[in-house]
Amino acid sequence: MTQLALVIDLNVCVGCHACVTSCKQWNTSGWAGPMVDENPYDAAPTGTFFNRVQTFEVGNYPNTETVHFPKSCLHCEDPPCVPVCPTGASYKREDNGVVLVDYDKCIGCKYCSWACPYGMREVDTQQKVMKKCTLCIDRITDQSLPEAERKPACVLACPTSARLFGDVQNPDSEVSIAIRERGGYALMPEWGTQPANHYLPRHKNRMHITEDDLLRTNNPLKKEDITVYHGEETLEDVTW
Amino acid sequence: MHPAFSVIFLTTLLGAGQGLFLALITGQVYSRIHLIDAQSSDYYFHGSLIALALLVLGLIASFFHLGRPERAWRAASKWRTSWLSREVIVLPVLMGLVALFSLIHWMGWTQPFVVAGDDALPVDASLLVGVMGAIVAFALFVATAMIYASVKFLQEWASPLTVVNFTFFGLASGFMLAAAYSAWLGNDLVTFFGTWAVIFTAIAFLSRGASLLRNRHIKYRSNLKTAIGVRHRDIAQKSQGFSAGSFNTREFFHHRSPGTLRRVTAVFMLLVFPVPVVLIGVAYVTKSPTLPILAFLIQYLGLVAERWYFFAEAQHPQNLYYQTVS
Numbered sequence: 001m002t003q004l005a006l007v008i009d010l011n012v013c014v015g016c017h018a019c020v021t022s023c024k025q026w027n028t029s030g031w032a033g034p035m036v037d038e039n040p041y042d043a044a045p046t047g048t049f050f051n052r053v054q055t056f057e058v059g060n061y062p063n064t065e066t067v068h069f070p071k072s073c074l075h076c077e078d079p080p081c082v083p084v085c086p087t088g089a090s091y092k093r094e095d096n097g098v099v100l101v102d103y104d105k106c107i108g109c110k111y112c113s114w115a116c117p118y119g120m121r122e123v124d125t126q127q128k129v130m131k132k133c134t135l136c137i138d139r140i141t142d143q144s145l146p147e148a149e150r151k152p153a154c155v156l157a158c159p160t161s162a163r164l165f166g167d168v169q170n171p172d173s174e175v176s177i178a179i180r181e182r183g184g185y186a187l188m189p190e191w192g193t194q195p196a197n198h199y200l201p202r203h204k205n206r207m208h209i210t211e212d213d214l215l216r217t218n219n220p221l222k223k224e225d226i227t228v229y230h231g232e233e234t235l236e237d238v239t240w
Numbered sequence: 241m242h243p244a245f246s247v248i249f250l251t252t253l254l255g256a257g258q259g260l261f262l263a264l265i266t267g268q269v270y271s272r273i274h275l276i277d278a279q280s281s282d283y284y285f286h287g288s289l290i291a292l293a294l295l296v297l298g299l300i301a302s303f304f305h306l307g308r309p310e311r312a313w314r315a316a317s318k319w320r321t322s323w324l325s326r327e328v329i330v331l332p333v334l335m336g337l338v339a340l341f342s343l344i345h346w347m348g349w350t351q352p353f354v355v356a357g358d359d360a361l362p363v364d365a366s367l368l369v370g371v372m373g374a375i376v377a378f379a380l381f382v383a384t385a386m387i388y389a390s391v392k393f394l395q396e397w398a399s400p401l402t403v404v405n406f407t408f409f410g411l412a413s414g415f416m417l418a419a420a421y422s423a424w425l426g427n428d429l430v431t432f433f434g435t436w437a438v439i440f441t442a443i444a445f446l447s448r449g450a451s452l453l454r455n456r457h458i459k460y461r462s463n464l465k466t467a468i469g470v471r472h473r474d475i476a477q478k479s480q481g482f483s484a485g486s487f488n489t490r491e492f493f494h495h496r497s498p499g500t501l502r503r504v505t506a507v508f509m510l511l512v513f514p515v516p517v518v519l520i521g522v523a524y525v526t527k528s529p530t531l532p533i534l535a536f537l538i539q540y541l542g543l544v545a546e547r548w549y550f551f552a553e554a555q556h557p558q559n560l561y562y563q564t565v566s
């Protein structure tokens with residue numbers, strides 16, 4: 001069993017929206033036709049996006065922390081949006097677990113969007129069908145692309161490598177290891193949707209310096225290199 | 241949720257149509273077992289045509305909800321998992337049976353083929369089709385309500401009370417319409433249907449009251465902590481990722497003030513329950529042919545307001561992600 005998914009590292013996401021724009025660019029140019037973009041340069045632009053980056057502030061001033069939070073379909077392992085679809089347009093791929101909408105079957109009843117607790121589905125107001133993140137299914141399954149490029153556009157675009165992509169069912173994959181070793185968690189676990197996408201929490205690196213560290217108690221000879229360099233030394237003096 | 245008028249009219253018109261058909265069948269069964277006076281075939285023919293018209297209007301309203309109505313036929317395919325698909329199947333079945341019931345009365349194919357007991361229960365084609373239709377009408381109440389009640393994230397809806405409410409609101413308005421229809425014809429079944437309408441209205445009052453109370457004290461399972469997975473009491477959204485609206489900000493919220501919601505509640509609590517009951521009561525005393533019609537129309541208006549509120553009161557957890565523009 002394969003379940004492709006994203007693991008998003010909140011620790012390094014800087015909220016630059018590169019994933020948002022690369023997602024829109026890739027998916028609006030593909031075989032499925034453009035994603036609606038209304039009044040893009042007016043006061044009230046609106047349109048369909050598969051991916052958004054939101055920003056939250058945690059804590060109270062001055063002890064606050066900014067969390068940039070990329071948000072796209074989580075490709076739930078038990079997706080509540082699939083069984084409710086009356087037409088079968090909303091489905092989960094057997095071979096890789098990606099949750100997709102068949103745009104040729106969808107009647108635009110919006111029921112699946114009600115059944116997604118995360119609000120990850122959006123109606124395209126021009127094509128009048130439901131749309132959502134496809135994990136760039138047309139890229140990741142394209143055998144003509146070099147292996148390294150068979151990744152979602154957002155993953156390739158992220159300048160901080162905050163987005164990992166892989167099979168979360170394979171225990172040895174990069175994503176599984178990241179989830180396991182770095183505390184990867186799922187959103188709204190209370191609904192039992194088992195999101196395949198995971199988020200890596202922010203963590204702080206704290207350095208604890210004790211008196212003993214300062215006294216260098218485990219340097220028994222207490223001997224330091226106290227050579228004073230005056231600029232006359234050769235390369236031999238500094239490299240070995 | 242955003243209350244869409246297509247769905248409001250769909251559910252209220254279907255409810256009244258199903259209720260009216262159930263009222264006619266109840267009347268027919270009662271008259272067959274000689275509890276009330278027998279009616280002419282024309283009475284049932286015209287009555288069931290009205291029920292059919294309401295069902296057709298409801299169906300038309302539903303098409304306005306769809307982005308791609310030309311593909312609506314596809315919606316019958318996933319009946320194993322989707323209540324919406326089940327509704328899509330049950331509705332035409334009911335329409336077919338109601339149409340058949342009309343046809344039988346129109347053609348006068350009402351010769352009983354079996355008579356149970358000593359003329360205690362003559363069974364004819366219309367009775368068979370009618371009883372089948374009644375079962376299907378109840379199935380439709382369940383299917384329609386379960387579309388909402390089965391979405392567990394919408395905690396206001398995810399309750400058996402939703403099914404009870406839809407059923408009794410439909411029955412109340414249908415029997416009210418049957419009373420109005422009878423009053424219009426000057427038929428003395430007004431009292432019979434009017435009494436049932438009042439009983440169903442009372443039950444609907446209790447169950448809707450119970451769901452209003454339940455929803456007032458609902459404890460939401462999701463919050464910002466679980467939504468973004470950060471354990472802190474104070475989390476404030478600073479940006480939702482875009483400056484203007486999107487599907488997420490339009491579909492899942494009513495964009496009205498709490499005051500409007502309170503007013504709508506007050507309006508429907510008045511128009512659905514006490515006003516029609518009083519009007520039917522006055523009609524009973526004055527034998528007015530028009531008051532029951534007024535009672536039905538006022539109750540229907542109230543039900544439209546009730547359904548609007550039903551959508552508006554449901555809090556979708558996705559709204560947690562859309563609280564601040566920037």
Ligand code: SF4
Binds near residue numbers: 080081082
């Ligand atoms: S995140 Fe929403 S749209 Fe995506 S699979 Fe889960 S329930 Fe479906």
Ligand code: SF4
Binds near residue numbers: 089105109110129
């Ligand atoms: S909007 Fe389309 S994909 Fe969603 S439930 Fe309706 S038919 Fe299925």
